[in-house]
Amino acid sequence: xxxxxxxxxxxxxxxxxxxxxxxRRSAQIIKADKPTAGQIxxxxxxxxxxYAIYFADxxxxxxxxxxxxxxxxx
Numbered sequence: 001x002x003x004x005x006x007x008x009x010x011x012x013x014x015x016x017x018x019x020x021x022x023x024r025r026s027a028q029i030i031k032a033d034k035p036t037a038g039q040i041x042x043x044x045x046x047x048x049x050x051y052a053i054y055f056a057d058x059x060x061x062x063x064x065x066x067x068x069x070x071x072x073x074x
Contacts, residue, residue, distance in 0.1 A: 007065030008043060013052040020044075023051035024072065031074050043068035 014030055017023040023042050030053065031040050039056040046067040056073070059065070 005046075006041075006043065006068055006070055007060045007062050008052070008054050008058060008068050009060055009065050010045075010052065012058040013054055014040070016050055016052040018050055020051055020071065023053060027053045027072075027074050040074045041070050042072040042074070043070050 015023070015026045017026065020042070027040050027042050031037075037055065041054050041056050042051055043054060044051050046069060051071070052068065054068075
């Protein structure tokens with residue numbers, strides 16, 4: 001597990017879930033459907049605890065996003 005902190009705009013999420021296993025399944029499906037789309041990350045919102053799936057290149061700075069903790073990179 002990665003402890004890297006990163007900021008994302010919640011509106012940029014590809015998908016989200018309260019369950020990590022469900023989020024991981026969704027991320028694997030997305031990656032399989034678009035293998036050349038870039039790196040996908042599963043991140044947990046530091047405030048709500050909800051998991052979200054993002055393209056890694058959608059990361060923001062701390063003034064334009066909410067804090068997330070990266071839990072997995074695909």
